[in-house]
Amino acid sequence: MSEKRNVLQKKIELIFKDTEMIIGFAKIKEGQFFEQYQSALIIATPYTQQLSLSNYRESVFHEGIIGARQIVEGKVEEIESLLKTEGIKYYIPQMAQKDDGKFRAEFSFKDAAAEAGIGWFGKNDVIVTEKYGPRVRLSAILIDHEFDYPQPFETSRCPDNCDKCIKVCPGHALLNVSWKKGMTRDDIIDITRCIKIRSASYAKLGRWGDCALCFAACPYGNPDAIEK
Template sequence: MLEHKLRRILENHPEILYGFADISYSPYAKMYRSALVFAVPYGKQLTLQTYREPDFDQSIQDARSVLDTVLAEIEALLRAEGAAYWIPPVAQTSEETLLAPFSFKYAAVHAGLGWIGKNDVMITERYGPRVRLSAVLIDSALPCGPVIMESRCPDDCVKCIDACPHKALHNVQWNIRSKRSEIIDYPLCNEKRSQFIAKHGRKNACGLCLAACPYGCEPET
């Protein structure tokens, strides 16, 4: 059974969180019935006390390396099984809309991996927001959910809000009906991060709102 074979692959990577999501909400549901969603922890679980931009970027690259390995194993299985699948790109495809073709965050919420924090990042109980998400859309009925419907962040927690150097976060609690613009001024965030390109050849990773989150990795005392 495909589900069990997928689980066996991921059981060999116990640090990875994963689940299956019903994507009937998505236009891609016309071609694929489910999504396998997983969250790979960053190489370093940084806090504000240990945060450095180069270290944060390296932790992202470390997670990407693990992700590439797991995706290769999953692809090999799906090809052998003759299953129709698609791996959506991670990055946004338009600097105008600032949207990716398929939202990993929204799929992760539907797979029960976590919720969206006040920093507009998916938060997990185990790692907080310090994870790299990916998804594989599969034309197979898989056991999905349960969907997480609302934030589990404390109402009075503003650590990520205070950590944002550009004041792009609105201190709004997420729920399943929330729009991104209600939580974050993402064009402002993108504009400030893009100023890094001229000097460094890429956008600033800027993980301060992630590092500040108390979930998963408590700040050092």
């Protein structure tokens, strides 16, 4: 790693020192941002409420997401300030999925998180981290700079016999598939079934419900779990 690259990476890592957040750098190898940005900084922020099935409530889970968002927003501002000072081009991709029937975001935070060594795709089609399981909010900053890249996740670490997320899903959306790099979302989840469940509460809540039963059931990062 060149000295200059090393210095920027260290400065970014310093911003997250003494936090619970997990960060990783992914090389951008394809897609609409490939020509403009060399890397993605991926940030996994633990939800401020870490729920299991025994204490799961949608409203509390939603609070945990909002809490994580507030924490990460402050850190993203610090990184933006650093990158502006260094004169390095960056872009913060939108997390929202397009409501066009395909429900895809402009940049796959999850693909980049696996590439950045943060976690693997669980059988619930979300990134599972060793420490918090799937109970993290992912954020991304695309940066036109090279970094040292960690070993990516290329296969699932879900135990073969674990089907906790599959059994708990009220929409029967999960296909009980162990992820390998190269699989698509449709190999793992019937997204229309999941969206049917999450959008059902729109009239009542004024937003999609954060159905997260498949997060709460996961033994990784779950203080209630005896074994994985």
